[in-house]
Amino acid sequence: MSGGGRDCFAIRLFFENRTLKTENSSSIPDGHDTGHSQRTLKMTLAYDGTNYCGWQIQPNGRTLQEVVERALATFTGEPIKVVASGRTDSGVHAAGQVISFATSSTTPCHGFIHGLARYLPDDIVIRNVIEAAPGFNARYDAKRKWYRYVIHNNPIRVPFLRNATLWQRTRLDEHAMNAAVRNLIGKHDFRCFESQWPNRSSSVRTVFHASVIRSAGWTAWESSYAPFHSQPNQPGSILPMAPDPMSPDPLFIFFDIEADGFLYNMVRAIVGTLIHIGRGRWTPHDMRRIIETGDRTQAGETAPPQGLYLMRVDYQEPELL
Numbered sequence: 001m002s003g004g005g006r007d008c009f010a011i012r013l014f015f016e017n018r019t020l021k022t023e024n025s026s027s028i029p030d031g032h033d034t035g036h037s038q039r040t041l042k043m044t045l046a047y048d049g050t051n052y053c054g055w056q057i058q059p060n061g062r063t064l065q066e067v068v069e070r071a072l073a074t075f076t077g078e079p080i081k082v083v084a085s086g087r088t089d090s091g092v093h094a095a096g097q098v099i100s101f102a103t104s105s106t107t108p109c110h111g112f113i114h115g116l117a118r119y120l121p122d123d124i125v126i127r128n129v130i131e132a133a134p135g136f137n138a139r140y141d142a143k144r145k146w147y148r149y150v151i152h153n154n155p156i157r158v159p160f161l162r163n164a165t166l167w168q169r170t171r172l173d174e175h176a177m178n179a180a181v182r183n184l185i186g187k188h189d190f191r192c193f194e195s196q197w198p199n200r201s202s203s204v205r206t207v208f209h210a211s212v213i214r215s216a217g218w219t220a221w222e223s224s225y226a227p228f229h230s231q232p233n234q235p236g237s238i239l240p241m242a243p244d245p246m247s248p249d250p251l252f253i254f255f256d257i258e259a260d261g262f263l264y265n266m267v268r269a270i271v272g273t274l275i276h277i278g279r280g281r282w283t284p285h286d287m288r289r290i291i292e293t294g295d296r297t298q299a300g301e302t303a304p305p306q307g308l309y310l311m312r313v314d315y316q317e318p319e320l321l
Contacts, residue, residue: 037104038102038103038104039102039103039104039131039134040100040101040102040131040132040133040134040135040136041100041101041102041103041109041112041129041130041131041132042098042099042100042129042130042131042132042136042138043082043098043099043100043101043112043126043128043129044096044097044098044126044127044128044129045068045094045097045098045099045124045125045126045127046094046095046096046097046124046125046127047064047093047094047097047123047124047125048093048123048124048163049064049088049089049090049091049092049093049094049305050091050093050123050163050306051123052064052067052090052091053090054087054088054089054090054092055084055086055087055088055089055097056084056087057069061090064088064124065082065084067120067121067124068082068099068120068124069081069082070119071116071119071120072101072103072116074119075105075107075112075115075116075118075119076103076104076105076107077105078103078104078105080101080103081101082099082100082101082138083099083100083101083137083138083139084097084098084099084138084139085097085098085099085138085139085142085145085310085313086139086142086145086262086310086313088308088310089265089305090305091163091304091305091306092305092306092308092309092310093164093306093308093309093310094309094310094311095309095310095311095312096127096146096310096311096312096313097310097313098138098142098313098315099138100132100136100137100138109129109130109131110129112126112129113126113128113129138313141315142313142314142315143260143314143315143316144208144258144259144260144313144314145258145259145260145261145262145310145312145313145314146209146256146257146258146310146311146312146313146314147256147257147258147262147267147308147309147310147311148254148255148256148308148309148311149166149254149255149267149268149271149303149307149308149309150164150165150166150218150252150253150254150307150309151165151166151167151168151172151252151253151254151255151271151275151307152165152166152167152168152251152252153168153171153172153214153251153252153253154167154169154251155169157169162306163306164218164306164307165218165252165306165307166271166303166304166306166307168253168275168278170279172253172275172278172279173277173278173279173280174212174213174214174253174278176277176278176280176283176284177212177253177255177274177277177278177284178211178212178213179284180212180273180274180277180283180284180286180287181210181211181212181255181257181270181274181287182210182284183284183285183287183288183291184207184210184257184270184287184291185207185208185209185210186206186207187204187205187206188204188205188207188291189203189204189291189294190203190204190205190263190266190291191203191263191294191296192269192290192291192293192294192295192296192298192299193263193265193266193269193270193273193296193299194263194264194265194266194269194296195264195265195269195296195302196264203263205259205260205261205262205263205266206259206260207257207258207259208258208259208260209256209257209258210255210256210257210258211254211255211256212253212254212255212256212274213253213254213256214250214252214253214254215250215252215253215254216249216250216251216252217252218252218254253278255267255270255271255274256311257270265302267308268302268303268304268305268308269296269299269300269301269302269303270299270300271300271303271307271308272299272300272301272302272303273286273287273290273299273300274300275300275303276300
């Protein structure tokens with residue numbers, strides 16, 4: 001064979017081998033790598049819960065857990081079962097839902113953030129992925145959870161906010177509402193705010209922070225943080241900096257609450273109670289009365305789900321400031 005013929009043969013063989021590798025590799029999921037021991041990952045998600053029947057898998061509708069597990073299985077090439085910090089209801093959103101899962105994939109954490117996005121719908125976003133200690137459990141290792149409920153308090157309804165806030169036409173008294181939620185702080189039996197009590201072995205929870213503020217804008221993704229002190233003998237709770245209440249046209253009301261755990265529909269039942277107080281039908285002192293009765297019928301209605309956001313989950317006590 002001439003020199004030119006040998007060169008042509010070598011070039012053809014090179015491209016045939018490259019094509020074969022490309023065809024073979026295209027059938028392997030992005031994050032799939034076998035033969036390695038399992039590792040535990042901690043993943044933080046944000047999602048719009050409008051189009052889902054809540055987090056937990058159920059037979060009668062599309063759920064967030066189902067979509068996330070399917071995407072993980074496609075990406076890693078192995079079945080994945082995740083554990084979430086909490087089960088948000090249908091229509092409830094999250095800016096900081098945390099899940100944990102074990103995987104044999106050797107894909108680096110940043111590879112999950114970018115690679116998994118290809119298999120997730122636009123209303124689910126991965127905010128962070130880190131290595132976790134073996135046995136880490138997003139649900140049972142959680143120390144604190146922070147929820148925010150957003151009310152759009154404006155005479156005119158804004159259609160673009162219908163799935164993101166609760167609209168209230170009547171002007172609400174946020175000062176009376178803020179005075180009322182001070183009665184939530186501390187360790188109490190919150191059965192009066194639990195739907196279908198009893199759902200848990202105990203309805204006693206500890207609230208570290210509760211506040212109601214009015215703002216001109218909604219800062220769910222705010223990255224600035226400032227300490228709030230729940231009460232003199234309690235550790236400081238690290239929550240986002242409060243928006244300026246003196247801003248022009250402050251049409252949003254935020255109810256923020258941080259606790260060691262929450263009962264079923266607890267936050268939404270508190271919001272229903274706060275709306276009565278904000279309208280002047282009840283006084284701030286009625287909040288303590290309702291807690292002391294332990295009677296769900298004495299509290300307000302369960303507020304709709306679309307204004308509720310799981311903002312953050314903490315897995316260690318914050319530093320004392």
